[in-house]
Amino acid sequence: MQERLQKLLAQAVAELRRQGRLPMGAEPPIRVDRTRTPEHGDFSSNLALLLAKACGEAPRVLAEKIVQALPTDPYVRRVEVAGPGFINFFIDPNAQFEIVPRVLREGENFGQSRFGQGKKVHIEFVSANPTGPLHVGHGRGAAYGATLANLLEAVGFEVHREYYVNDAGRQMDILAVSVWLRYLERLGERLPFPQSGYRGAYILPIAEALHAKVGAALHRPAQAVLADLPPDAPEGDKERYIDALIARAKSLLGEEAYAQVFETGLGLILQDIREDLEAFGVRYDTWFSERQLIRSGRVEEAIARLRRAGFLYEKDGALWFASSRLGDEKDRVVVRENGQYTYFASDIAYHLDKIARGFDLLIDVWGADHHGYVPRLQAALAALGYDPQKLTVRLVQFAVLYRGQEKVQMSTRAGEFVTLRQLREEVGKDAARFFYCMRKAEQHLDFDLQLAVSQTSDNPVYYVQYAHARVCSVFKQLKERGWARDVARGMANLARLREPHELALLATLARYPEVIERAARQYEPHQLTHYLRELAGEFHTYYNAHTFLVEDANLRDARLNLIDAVRQTLANGLALLDVSAPEAM
Numbered sequence: 001m002q003e004r005l006q007k008l009l010a011q012a013v014a015e016l017r018r019q020g021r022l023p024m025g026a027e028p029p030i031r032v033d034r035t036r037t038p039e040h041g042d043f044s045s046n047l048a049l050l051l052a053k054a055c056g057e058a059p060r061v062l063a064e065k066i067v068q069a070l071p072t073d074p075y076v077r078r079v080e081v082a083g084p085g086f087i088n089f090f091i092d093p094n095a096q097f098e099i100v101p102r103v104l105r106e107g108e109n110f111g112q113s114r115f116g117q118g119k120k121v122h123i124e125f126v127s128a129n130p131t132g133p134l135h136v137g138h139g140r141g142a143a144y145g146a147t148l149a150n151l152l153e154a155v156g157f158e159v160h161r162e163y164y165v166n167d168a169g170r171q172m173d174i175l176a177v178s179v180w181l182r183y184l185e186r187l188g189e190r191l192p193f194p195q196s197g198y199r200g201a202y203i204l205p206i207a208e209a210l211h212a213k214v215g216a217a218l219h220r221p222a223q224a225v226l227a228d229l230p231p232d233a234p235e236g237d238k239e240r241y242i243d244a245l246i247a248r249a250k251s252l253l254g255e256e257a258y259a260q261v262f263e264t265g266l267g268l269i270l271q272d273i274r275e276d277l278e279a280f281g282v283r284y285d286t287w288f289s290e291r292q293l294i295r296s297g298r299v300e301e302a303i304a305r306l307r308r309a310g311f312l313y314e315k316d317g318a319l320w321f322a323s324s325r326l327g328d329e330k331d332r333v334v335v336r337e338n339g340q341y342t343y344f345a346s347d348i349a350y351h352l353d354k355i356a357r358g359f360d361l362l363i364d365v366w367g368a369d370h371h372g373y374v375p376r377l378q379a380a381l382a383a384l385g386y387d388p389q390k391l392t393v394r395l396v397q398f399a400v401l402y403r404g405q406e407k408v409q410m411s412t413r414a415g416e417f418v419t420l421r422q423l424r425e426e427v428g429k430d431a432a433r434f435f436y437c438m439r440k441a442e443q444h445l446d447f448d449l450q451l452a453v454s455q456t457s458d459n460p461v462y463y464v465q466y467a468h469a470r471v472c473s474v475f476k477q478l479k480e481r482g483w484a485r486d487v488a489r490g491m492a493n494l495a496r497l498r499e500p501h502e503l504a505l506l507a508t509l510a511r512y513p514e515v516i517e518r519a520a521r522q523y524e525p526h527q528l529t530h531y532l533r534e535l536a537g538e539f540h541t542y543y544n545a546h547t548f549l550v551e552d553a554n555l556r557d558a559r560l561n562l563i564d565a566v567r568q569t570l571a572n573g574l575a576l577l578d579v580s581a582p583e584a585m
Contacts, residue, residue, distance in 0.1 A: 001098075002043065002514055003113070004075065005032045005089055009047055012069035021065060022055055032089075034514070041080065041088035048085040059085025096503070097494040099510040103565035104487070111516045111572050116157030122354050123149050125365035126277065127164040130269045131175045133202055134276050137367070137398035139420040140445060143436035143577075144396050144525060145365040146282045150576045151520040151528070160359065161284045163277075164350060167266055168290045169343060173246045174198065175269075176262040180218065180249055182207035183261070189222040195233045196242040200417075202269075210264045218261065220252045276421050280429060281578035290346050293353065299341050302349035302384075303334060311383045326379035329372070344373075348380045355386060362391045363523070368442065371395055394523055399436065399445040427452040430579045434461035437525040437577060455585075457540075460533050464570060465582055467536035471567035472583040474548050478560070481549065490557030497558055501542040505566060508535050512569050516576070525577070532573045539566050 009030050016022040028050040035044045048063035055062055063085040070079060075095035080088045103110045125145025128138050146161075153159045166172075178198040181191055186207055193199065210218070225248060232241040250258050274287075293299060303319070306312050311322045312334070319335035321344075334345040354362050366373070370393075378388035400407060401418055424432055431452040438460060439445050457463050478485065497506065512531065519527040548559045571581040 001075070001091065001095065001510060002032045004073070005043055005045070006030045008070050008073060008076070009045060009066065009087070011071050012066045013047075013051075015069045016065060022051075027051075034511075035088065040082060040086075042091040043089040044082075045087045045089075046085075048081075048087060052085065063087050094495065096506045096510065097497070099506055100494055100561050100565045101491055103509060103568050104561065107568060108572060108575075110568060111154060111513045113155045113513060113517055115155040115517050115521070116152060119157055119360045120160065120358060121152055121157045121361045121363060122160045122162060122357070122359040123152070123363040123365065124162045124164055125149075126282070127166070128273065129166045129171050130266055130273060131171050131198060132200055132269065133272055134420040135417040136401050136420055136423050136447065139280065139423060139432060140399045140436045140441075141365050141367065141396045142277060142280055142282045142420070143433050144394070144441050147433075147437050147525040147528070147577055148363070148365070148394075148520075148523055150578070151516060151525060154576060155517050155520040157361075157520075160286070162286045162288055163284045165270065165287055165289050166343070167270075168294055168346070169340075170243075170246075172262065172266065174242055175265045176258065177242070177246050177249050178203050179206050179210060179265040180253075180261045183210050183218065184220070184222065184225070186211050187216055187219050189219075189225075191222045191225060192232065194242050194245055195238040202272075206265050206268050209268060210261060213264065214260060218253060218257055224252060225249075276419075280420065280424060281433065288350070290350070293346060293349055294341065298353055299345055299349040302352055303341075303345060305352075305384055306334070306348070306380070309383050309385075321376075321380065321383075323376045323379040323383075326382045328375045328379045332376050344376065347377060351377065351381065351391065352384065355381075355390070360390075364391065364393045365441075366393055366395055368395045368397045392523070394441055396441040397444050399447045401447045401449070423447075430465070431459075431461050433577055434464075434529060434579050438529045439526055440524060441526075460529065461579060462585075463540075464532045464536040464574065465580070466585055467539045468567055468570045468574070468581045469583060469585040470539070470543055471563045471570075474560070474563060478549060483549070483556075485560045486553070486557050487561060489554060490559075490561035493554040493558040494561065496555050497562060499542075499546065501538065501545055502559075502562060504538050505535075505542060505562060508538055509565055509569055512573070528573055528576060532570060535566065535569060535573075539563070539570075 009032070013022065013027065013030075017024055028047070030045065030047055032043050032045045035041050048066055049059045052059040052062050057065075060081060063081040067079050067081060067087060070076075075092050075098070077090045077092045079090070082088050106112075123145060125148075126134070126138055126142050128134055134142070149159050149161050174196060175198055177194070181193060181197065182203050184191060225245075229244050229248065230236055230240050232238055249261075253261065270287075277284075303312070306321060311325070313320055313322060317337035318333045320331045321334050323332050324330055332344055333342050334348070335341055351362065374393045374395075377393075378391055381391060382388045401423070420432075427435075427449060435447060435452055436445070451459055452461070453459075455462055475485075497503070508531075512535075515527055515531045519525060542563075546559070548556065548563060550556050550559075574581045
């Protein structure tokens, strides 16, 4: 109905301009929203308020003109101008039945729109450092990003999904050294493991794979590895120690051998991440390598552009970006004293690359701990002449997992974490994907493992899936009784659906396209999960209160058409979440 009313308003504006009663010029997007109170009608538009300034007229006067120019429509009972210039629509009650044939006609496409047509969106999400398996915190960003991408596609955007692989820098060197030390242990060497090393059990099979690949070729005696190293924590500085150990590994192994260790660790962990995300229903169009970005010269080029723009200066041997001049709380280092680029420098180049690829909107999905990173990156874009609003960053709070009353601590280096794979194996992909999207991304999420596997109405994903399965069971019973639904007869008798439960379902079904567009526009997948729970709840109430397979064929087919529309809408919404819609449970 909203689309219908938007078209009517567009036709009215076009007619007024044709008559010369409205000036030509930029036209704001026409919005039609549901009203909050019945006295203001069923739908309302603020179009006159948006056009008033450009037209040089009072909004209420302009609203009256628009109303007079509206084409007649059988579903619009009357239109009124209210307040400062709102246009309120009162819909004929019979219009509510239109939603059933629409759902069944559009099928899997019901809920889709052309809101974002012609615009290209780049969405980067997860992008966890390939230094260990994905944990349950990463899972929330994966579910959020994948669902948001699906929503954006549903409303017409051309969406490009990307994983940024941080395969350069110090953390990857720490991983390589951690693998090499475990490899040396397999060869009988006894070495103290560094406090800043990656201690997780997942390092052991990587070391085994390295040993299977190279044998003892990378063996070096512990005495040579540890000679004259500075003390590790707690007596010394653990970061100074690990840096010295990295330098020692590179010196003892040489460039080619060290690269073997590095590539083995990176390759196996990245393969694990890919497999994990694929099993979680998350796909990417591109896996973008930071090392390739650096080797291509694009980081160097980005630094040069900032220098030419007058935003770089040297201090204490490092090169600084004057981001405080553009709203950041302080200036940021882009090249360290040792000549190495910072992560920030690579990120600037990476986002310039995104823009160069022709995307209209950039969406980054980051962990909440990156909050302070947003203004500096937007400052860099502004310094180079781009609109910083081209970049939208959504911060996702990590999910907090509980086993009983005990909170599970997660630390990648210590290895004390629950992996996404373990969570998926315990509760299933469907429950994990649904639960992760039940709250706003910026809100904390406590993941209840027991609830996620329970087969009760308290379990949201089970409740929604069971509604879909219940509809399917009704059609199975129909066939068992030897009856067949006559869809056309059911459509002709939709006006007989006058029970309160039926009217509630009709109204909720009609809201689905609005929910999808709003969830996409506001980047809030949780609006979809809330809607599906509401629709499922209304169906279960209807199911418990009424018999669908009645002797009256006209009423029976009308009800079957209605619940089939419910089934289709549930299936469409679950598909956007990448959650299955079972036919039996």
